Amino acid sequence: MGAQKETHTMLVYLLYMLVFLAKEEQILSQQTYCGFLIPYFLPTLQDSPLLSLLVQSTSLPWHQLDLSSYQGILGYVGTHYPPSLLLSADSAPQLLLKSLRSAAGLHPCPNEAPHREETLKAGVYVCWCVQSLVTLEQGGSLSLSSLEAQLGSLLESVTGLELRHMAFCSLFSDALALLNGVGVSTGEALAAHVISWLDRKGRGFPILPLLTACSRCLASVRHMTRIMEACITAYFNHAEEESVGWGPVLASLQVPELTVDDFLSESQSGGSFLTLYAFILQRLNSEYTAANERRTLALVNTWTNQVFPSGPGDEAKLFLWWHKALSLYTEQLKPQAGQTEGSGVVMGLLRLQTRLLQLGEERLNSGLLGAIGLGKRSPVSNRFRVVVRSLAAFLSIQVPSETELRLQPTGDLQLSAKAQQMLGVLEAMPSNKQYAELEDSVNKAVQFIRYPGHCLRDGPRLLGLLANLLYPDLRYLHIIR
Incomplete structure (x- = not known):
């Protein structure tokens, strides 16, 4: 014990001396002279003793320093x-920074206990870097x-540690605080850099602590929602388990209570779905x-x-969203629900159907040109149009009017003129060459929709079927499959 204390004291004094000098x-x-260079008999010069000491000291067990001493240094x-x-490329500053990082535990020693x-200590170092x-x-x-390179370096140094969730969260919070202290345009660029960095990281990276850190440290709700979305996306894209679920995300996501409305508004406008x-x-x-x-x-x-969708x-x-909405609508129609709830369900489903038809249009219908059918081509994919048109056609059968809901299977389907028209449009899609490759998916959707044994309660199943057929690789959709 005494030897350990002496070693620790020596390390503290030595690091103080290096920092001082x-x-x-x-x-x-x-520089110092060292012997003679034969055969010319000229004295040679070596690097300064201090620089040599800085080089040799990088291998010392600086991680043994205690917090109080490190804070003082x-x-x-x-x-x-x-x-x-922090930015100096000279040898001495670089060597000193390496020792300071080692003392903070940011250069883990494989054979040493942390x-x-x-x-x-790592938090003290990260905060000093951010302030600088x-x-x-x-x-x-x-x-x-x-600045982007320095932020990336800080994040990388944190991810190299082996910590628990909240410890990672604390260090990520310290690093992301950089976005709060810089100018608006610089903050936007840094947020975009974090998002692209997340996308590159791949597996084996503590994503969920970063998700938690966003709401704890970021002053900009805009930055918060965008980085959160990138975290959730990366979590599903890079998860090692195929059957990754939403439970860990829900446990890690923290919505700021004081700015909930702003948070939801920014999430909508920024596509943080x-x-x-x-x-x-x-x-x-x-x-x-x-x-x-x-x-x-x-x-x-x-x-x-x-x-x-962008x-x-x-x-x-x-x-x-729609899978959960359809499930909730059917819950609202259980026996304990009153007439008001039933009426509200019908109107809600009709509004959803109308919106689905809009989302399935080939061209955007906003603006003057959109009003006359000359709007820009919709940015969504053909398979998305298959999904929304299928769901809209299904709802047109299950909600035939403002006073009717088809809650139980029947022997046959009574199709309204509107439902027949929507089904006809859906069935005709594969005849258009841009949808030809989706013919099998369209046919299976039509078969599901036309089956009289399906009723409104089967809406979530239809979405699950379409997700399996058209978006099989998206892990965040596993919850609805």
Whole structure:
């Protein structure tokens, strides 16, 4: 025990000495003579003793330093070194930074047990880095590319540790605080950089702690929702298990209570549809009542009418909303529901059907040109149109009018003129060459819709079937398959 204490004391004094001396250019520039170079008999010069000491010291067990000593050392660095130390390419600063990172536990030693204060020390180092970068950015002496590289380096150093969820969350929060201290345009660029970094990371990366960290540290709700969406997407894209579920996401996602409305609004406008689905599930899990289900349905209806997928990358996320909405509608129609609930269900389903038809159009119907059928081509894929037109056709049969719902299977189907028209449009899709490759999926959807043994309660099953046929690789859809 005494030897360990002596070793620790020596390490503290040595790191203090290195930090104290490494800023002295005169000492660093001193060189020593070493023998003679035969056959010319000229003395040779070696690097300065201080530089040699800095090189040798990088292999010392700096991770043994305690938190209090490390805070004191880094405090001295913060007051006696310029923020540009972090960016210096010179040997001495680089070697000193390496030792400081090692002391923070950010260069893990494979054969050494981590220090019990490792997370706290790492947090001190990350916060110092962030403060230095903010100072440099505000002073206009740091390019965006350098700032992005530094943020990426910080995130990478955190992911190299072996920590529990909340420890990772704390360090990610410290690193993401950089986005709060820089200018607006720089913050936008850094948020985009984090999102692209997430997409590149792949498997074996602690994504969910980063998801939790977003709501804890980011001041911008816009940044928060976009990075959260990227976290959830990366979680499903890179999960090692094929049957990855939503449970861990719900446990990790934290919606800021003071800015819920802003959070939901930004999620809609920014296309954070998976984030909104997680919010729906959390809300339903928090209160198992018909009233809560109705409030949630109202939210989903509002969102469905207000959003439009930006392209194939976003479109399938809406199936999660609609699957949950159809399930909730059938819950509302159970015997305990009154006449008011039944009427509300009919109107809600008719509104959903109308919106599905709009989403399935070949061209956007907004604006003056859209009103006369000359709008821009819709950004959604052909398979998405198959899904929404199939679901709309199904609803046209199960909700034939404002006063009718088809809640039980029957011997045959009585199709209204509107339902016949919508089914005809769906069945004719494969005759168009752009939908020819989807003929099998269309035929299976039509077969499901025309089967008289299916009623309104089978709507979620239809969505699951279409997800299997047309989007088999999207793991976030496993919950509805």
